[in-house]
Amino acid sequence: MWNNKLNLFSFYTSLLAVLIMIVETGFFEEFLFRSQFIYFYDFSFILTLFNILHYNFHKKSPATKKIWPLEILVTTLIIVYYLARFEYNFSQTRNFQFFNLRLLYVLIILCFVRDFSSLHINFKRTFINPAQLFILSFLSIILVGAVLLMMPHATVNGIKPLDALFTATSAVCVTGLIVLDTSKDFTLFGKVIILSLIQIGGLGIMTFASYFSYFFRGGASYENQLSLGEMTSSDKLGEVFNTLKRIIIITVIIEALGAVFIYSSLDLSLVGGSINKGIFFSIFHAISAFCNAGFSTLSGNLYEPGYQFNYGLHFTIASLFIFGGLGFPIVYNVYTYVKHLIRNLIRSLFSKEKFHHTPWVINLNSRIILVTTFSLLIFGTVTIFLFEHDGALKSHSNFGAWVEAFFISANNRTAGFNTVDVSLISAPTLMICIFLMWIGASPASTGGGIKTSTFAIAVLNIISLAKGKQRTEIFRREIGQHSISRAFAIIGLSLIVLGIGIFLLVIVEPEKDLMSLAFEAFSAYSTVGLSINITPSLSLVGKIIIISIMFIGRVSMFSLLIAMMKKEKYYNYRYPKEEILIN
Secondary structure: OHHHHHHHHHHHHHHHHHHHHHHHHHHOOOOHHHOOOHHHHHHHHHHHHHHHHHHHHHOOOOHHHHHHHHHHHHHHHHHHHHHHHHHHOOOOOHHHHHHHHHHHHHHHHHHHHHHHHOOOOOOOOOOOOHHHHHHHHHHHHHHHHHHHHOOHHHEOOOOOHHHHHHHHHHHHOOOOOOOOOHHHHEOHHHHHHHHHHHHHHHHOHHHHHHHHHHHHHOOOOHHHHHHHHHHOOOOOHHHHHHHHHHHHHHHHHHHHHHHHHHHHOOOHHHHOOOHHHHHHHHHHHHHHHHOOOOOOOOOOHHHOOOOOOOHHHHHHHHHHHHHHHHOHHHHHHHHHHHHHHHHHHHHHHHOOOOOOOOOOOOOHHHHHHHHHHHHHHHHHHHHHHHHHOOOOOOOOOHHHHHHHHHHHHHHOOOOOOOOOOHHHOOHHHHHHHHHHHHHOOOOOOOOOOOOHHHHHHHHHHHHHHHOOOOOOEEOOEEOOHHHHHHHHHHHHHHHHHHHHHHHHHHHHOOOOOHHHHHHHHHHHHOOOOOOOOOHHHOOHHHHHHHHHHHHHHHHOHHHHHHHHOOOOOOOOOOOOOOOOOOO
16 A cells, blocks of 8 residues: 555656646746756655665565666666766756756656556556547547647747647647648747657557556556557457567667668758757657658658758658558568578578478468558559659659659658659549558558558458459458458448548638548548648638548547447347348
């Protein structure tokens, strides 16, 4: 009981410290350590340190073996912070002030993470189902993000509440549609808020909360695992938290590598010759690309002069959003397959063991998604090149045109970066882009759309019906009827939402053409973020419609229906079956 109360008190103290830090950063220009709140931060650090000592010396738990690196880091940073603070008495040199400020920021956040993770989080399925929890988590972070963006120091000239809500929704839903110039209208603080919303929205707030809670406590209830299993698409109950761990590790590794490659391809003179600005640019675009968000710190996105022909940068960003769009289970499955091949290669070279064959290392999900993804990439690249090599891509060399055609093909399936002026793209290419946007990325990924597996199952089912087959089969496996029914339900619901959305946009935006409005609606639903330059000029009602489409597209209409409808119980009877006349 005493341990739980201490953890709870320490958590609320560190939470308040984080909130004060955000408010001070958003409202006041003075450094944090000059305000009276510095004493509250001192109290928060001391309380966290006491909690760490008490936790390790009085509470014997296997979880302590898991968290000692972070607790050592927190303890070390607290000691370094106070040594620097008292020895130099806040040196008047600006560099040293910034060093203390950054160290203070890091300490406040780390203390909050440590205290938050020691709490017991329980998802009561009797009170709220996983679909409702998933939707509410997105709604909550959108509203919090909108409030943060309305802080005076988040923007250069202020922001209207609806524009703040639009930007927060676009960031959390990893869409990329903007009503304000991210580069010019948002301060560094505002850009950090947007970047945080993108990262949280890309992975899901429940991924962070659940994994850190499990990591520090060393266990979870059966009920929690059931709920999280449904939200993380984990088919094995015991693998739920391993899945969460893999998601976070894969994300951190890919984004870090992406940031390194982006920095190496960057001309620092374009960012003012500053290494710090180059690093921030690289981190921002690596996270935005992997999360398929499409946000950029450049006014013209990647179409900006100096970046337009940087094919190395374009290829790196394209690789990031392709990885992000494949989905975490697929990326991990491919990693397992590569590891399997390397292990067998080493065995064959350095030992007399024969090649060890393991069947179905690449599972059915991965095979369908990988084949569909690469088929769409090839289809999009070839058709876009054919239609645009003398149009929107004519300023590029032949090699450059192929690179940009590949980029646009991959980009339209939920990324949203601009390397060409979308308004210059021909009507046939726009139709191809709309088709690719509608399909979108893969399930359990950071992207949107109806998903590649949904499209693939629908096509396979149509082919099976045309051949007169009663079953849908691929790779010597039969696809379950439940998956087929779910795929057609998702397709039908997407067309209903898009139809209603476009219809409403045509009514409230009569001065805009149908193609532009349809492109905007598909872009919002599939969380792509591309626009034919009409987003900033949308009316108030038009922005609300796009906000709604973005949110529905991110959480999916199917999840909304599951959240709203009461689940039917199975009864031990069946009605007589009859066929209905169709076509």
